[in-house]
Amino acid sequence: MSEQVEQLIRKEYAAGFHTDIESETLPPGLNEDVIRFISAKKNEPEWMLEWRLKAYKIWLTMEEPEWAHVHYPEIDFQSISYFSAPKSYEDRPKSLDEVDPDLIETYNKLGIPLHEQEMLAGVAVDAVFDSVSVVTTYRAKLEEAGVIFCPISEAVHRFPDLVKKYLGSVVPQRDNYYSALNCAVFSDGSFVYIPKGVRCPMELSTYFRINEMNTGQFERTLIIADEGSHVSYLEGCTAPQRDENQLHAAVVELIALDNAEIKYSTVQNWYPGDENGKGGIYNFVTKRGICHTRAKISWTQVETGSAVTWKYPSCILKGDHSIGEFYSVALTNNHQQADTGTKMIHLGKNTKSTIISKGISAGKSQNAYRGLVRMGSSAAGARNYTQCDSLLIGDRCGAHTFPYIESAHPSAIVEHEATTSKVSDDQMFLCQQRGLDPEKAVSMIVNGFCREVFKQLPMEFAVEAGKLLEVSLEGSVG
Amino acid sequence: MLTIKDLCASVEDKEIIRQLSLEVKPGEIHAIMGPNGAGKSTLGNVLSGRPGYEATSGTIDFKGLDLLDMDPEIRAREGLFLAFQYPVEIPGVSNMELLKAAVDARRSHTGQPELSAIDFMKMAREASKAVDLDQSFLKRGVNEGFSGGEKKRNEIMQMMLMEPSLCILDETDSGLDIDALQVVARGVNAMRSPDRSFIVVTHYQRLLDFIVPDYVHVLANGRIVKSGDKSLALELEAKGYSWLEDEVA
Ligand SMILES: Nc1ncnc2c1ncn2[C@@H]1O[C@H](COP(=O)(O)OP(=O)(O)OP(=O)(O)O)[C@@H](O)[C@H]1O
Ligand SMILES: [Mg+2]
Numbered sequence: 028m029s030e031q032v033e034q035l036i037r038k039e040y041a042a043g044f045h046t047d048i049e050s051e052t053l054p055p056g057l058n059e060d061v062i063r064f065i066s067a068k069k070n071e072p073e074w075m076l077e078w079r080l081k082a083y084k085i086w087l088t089m090e091e092p093e094w095a096h097v098h099y100p101e102i103d104f105q106s107i108s109y110f111s112a113p114k115s116y117e118d119r120p121k122s123l124d125e126v127d128p129d130l131i132e133t134y135n136k137l138g139i140p141l142h143e144q145e146m147l148a149g150v151a152v153d154a155v156f157d158s159v160s161v162v163t164t165y166r167a168k169l170e171e172a173g174v175i176f177c178p179i180s181e182a183v184h185r186f187p188d189l190v191k192k193y194l195g196s197v198v199p200q201r202d203n204y205y206s207a208l209n210c211a212v213f214s215d216g217s218f219v220y221i222p223k224g225v226r227c228p229m230e231l232s233t234y235f236r237i238n239e240m241n242t243g244q245f246e247r248t249l250i251i252a253d254e255g256s257h258v259s260y261l262e263g264c265t266a267p268q269r270d271e272n273q274l275h276a277a278v279v280e281l282i283a284l285d286n287a288e289i290k291y292s293t294v295q296n297w298y299p300g301d302e303n304g305k306g307g308i309y310n311f312v313t314k315r316g317i318c319h320t321r322a323k324i325s326w327t328q329v330e331t332g333s334a335v336t337w338k339y340p341s342c343i344l345k346g347d348h349s350i351g352e353f354y355s356v357a358l359t360n361n362h363q364q365a366d367t368g369t370k371m372i373h374l375g376k377n378t379k380s381t382i383i384s385k386g387i388s389a390g391k392s393q394n395a396y397r398g399l400v401r402m403g404s405s406a407a408g409a410r411n412y413t414q415c416d417s418l419l420i421g422d423r424c425g426a427h428t429f430p431y432i433e434s435a436h437p438s439a440i441v442e443h444e445a446t447t448s449k450v451s452d453d454q455m456f457l458c459q460q461r462g463l464d465p466e467k468a469v470s471m472i473v474n475g476f477c478r479e480v481f482k483q484l485p486m487e488f489a490v491e492a493g494k495l496l497e498v499s500l501e502g503s504v505g
Numbered sequence: 506m507l508t509i510k511d512l513c514a515s516v517e518d519k520e521i522i523r524q525l526s527l528e529v530k531p532g533e534i535h536a537i538m539g540p541n542g543a544g545k546s547t548l549g550n551v552l553s554g555r556p557g558y559e560a561t562s563g564t565i566d567f568k569g570l571d572l573l574d575m576d577p578e579i580r581a582r583e584g585l586f587l588a589f590q591y592p593v594e595i596p597g598v599s600n601m602e603l604l605k606a607a608v609d610a611r612r613s614h615t616g617q618p619e620l621s622a623i624d625f626m627k628m629a630r631e632a633s634k635a636v637d638l639d640q641s642f643l644k645r646g647v648n649e650g651f652s653g654g655e656k657k658r659n660e661i662m663q664m665m666l667m668e669p670s671l672c673i674l675d676e677t678d679s680g681l682d683i684d685a686l687q688v689v690a691r692g693v694n695a696m697r698s699p700d701r702s703f704i705v706v707t708h709y710q711r712l713l714d715f716i717v718p719d720y721v722h723v724l725a726n727g728r729i730v731k732s733g734d735k736s737l738a739l740e741l742e743a744k745g746y747s748w749l750e751d752e753v754a
Binding site: 451452453454456457458459460461462463464465467471472474475476477478479 | 553554555556557576577578581582586587589592593594595596597598599602603604606607610611614646647663667
């Protein structure tokens with residue numbers, strides 16, 4: 028145990044804390060000492076600690092935003108514990124028999140192989156399964172290409188110059204309430220660097236960060252694509268993820284240097300709470316990318332989980348001729364609430380952005396699209412196309428669209444189309460008359476509605492996403 | 506195949522079908538004609554189990570099963586097929602996808618092995634050819650942007666693939682040009698078999714030149730007011746329906 032940590036513990040004890048360092052968990056509450064503790068635990072260099080502390084001071088001056096179309100009980104930030112190490116081997120379930128049968132049933136419906144189920148459910152597996160060798164070959168291939176893909180906590184030590192230069196460069200510490208909090212207390216996340224001119228030889232997937240799966244509630248991701256490089260990054264998995272932490276506030280920053288391209292795909296399936304809206308995760312995410320000259324960033328997301336989602340993956344189109352894309356499927360069921368969309372900030376000349384958003388509401392859920400398209404005063408010839416479709420299942424749910432358009436350049440063109448439709452009785456009956464049961468019928472109709480977005484996903488992901496919708500829609504008909 | 510006895514059915518508490526009885530034996534073709542609003546489509550909807558169409562009394566036996574006791578998808582899997590008067594669009598869902606799911610559902614219900622994607626593809630291509638639809642229609646969204654006639658031919662293509670035992674065609678001939686009419690008739694005739702029956706709803710005797718029915722029934726005011734053979738259709742063509750209403754009264 029480091030000197031620093033020990034000092035800290037003593038200090039906490041003096042302050043009335045009761046901390047058992049062996050338990051690797053901090054009591055609830057947030058103050059400077061907690062941040063020092065987290066930083067010390069990770070053995071961080073001084074500059075990293077300073078950065079966190081600065082963010083914390085900023086956070087203290089900020090207020091929680093209330094403009095989103097979501098309602099939830101006030102979060103007591105002092106009742107949250109800001110550090111907990113992954114569960115120890117002994118504490119984990121010994122086999123799948125000890126895991127919640129509902130969860131296993133869902134895994135089976137999604138067709139997830141057994142050994143992956145064990146991994147996802149956090150089973151302490153003795154025989155280190157196949158995928159370890161998969162991971163090894165995977166890492167070797169990346170290394171050969173010069174691609175860096177590692178936990179950000181590791182990057183802080185191994186690539187301090189890159190981290191110092193880019194961390195907070197796209198999402199500044201004072202950007203918003205949750206991002207400021209993330210800056211102060213972030214747990215871990217991914218770091219990616221693609222060297223100049225390199226086309227990353229495979230899709231990078233958080234899935235392969237097996238040992239680092241448990242990144243905690245304040246995940247931090249930084250992806251840098253150097254000039255002329257290309258990378259596709261997959262985040263999340265379709266299996267429902269449960270977590271004891273109710274609040275999740277992640278930050279993702281993408282940097283696409285000249286002529287680089289980043290494709291970022293997400294499938295988010297956090298526990299949404301039960302049919303009555305009890306439990307469930309609050310997901311407040313800040314995702315943003317910056318495009319330099321002729322660079323391209325494409326966000327694709329399939330959002331089915333969480334009790335409350337607050338998320339706007341955005342692009343700053345700084346370089347001339349750069350391109351931003353946002354393809355989104357957001358499904359809410361039961362009592363879920365989602366307020367999601369994007370921001371396209373056009374600064375460079377002839378920049379282009381496309382927004383395709385598909386919102387599906389079922390049960391008593393509320394689903395809002397919120398999108399900003401800003402054409403800056405230097406964005407000559409910039410163009411945006413937005414298509415925003417909502418689909419309602421049943422009549423107790425809601426769909427809302429909040430488009431914001433700001434144009435400061437006369438030659439910029441913004442097109443916006445929006446539709447709202449229902450899964451009609453006629454469509455349902457056609458499917459049933461062809462032998463499909465109502466649940467299959469709904470999922471087929473909904474999948475059809477999402478087709479344009481699913482097309483953007485990598486192949487295997489698209490198939491899984493389809494199945495995921497089917498499972499998420501269960502109980503929405505009949 | 507199908508035995509309807511004293512069927513009464515209503516929509517939104519309004520009685521539409523009144524004491525209707527009808528017997529369809531295996532291999533037979535029955536044509537149903539009658540004025541607008543008589544209840545022809547309603548009969549098809551009740552038979553196929555569309556929600557909102559409620560049988561208030563009477564019985565329907567379908568291949569020895571109590572039809573009214575079955576969910577609509579089960580009726581379909583048992584081999585009851587309705588070609589819609591107004592086929593609905595399902596954007597983004599390809600024809601192919603719907604058809605594969607439909608055929609899989611029917612086959613697994615009847616204990617047949619699932620078709621491989623390749624075999625299914627082959628069957629689907631043949632069916633589209635038989636109704637003179639280009640193969641590109643298989644990939645397009647269900648009825649999405651199809652012309653009126655294309656929608657009707659698409660229904661017949663679905664019918665061919667589902668291999669039903671009882672086919673109900675609700676005005677499949679309406680809106681078809683003369684060539685398409687022949688295509689549809691050829692499709693139906695090719696499917697005729699001793700263990701498959703058809704109920705063909707139409708306003709035009711012309712269709713019955715191509716699809717020759719064993720019986721023609723006139724439905725008016727929710728009742729079958731007259732039954733006869735093929736010649737009844739010719740008589741209706743010449744005289745209209747009013748003489749029947751007088752006769753019944
Ligand atoms: N869903 C419904 N809601 C209200 N009324 C209905 C509904 N469906 C049918 N009806 C009524 O039932 C009666 C019979 O309608 P149906 O569609 O069965 O007639 P049809 O014989 O098929 O007529 P057409 O030759 O014009 O197709 C009509 O008066 C119609 O308005
Ligand atoms: Mg009709």
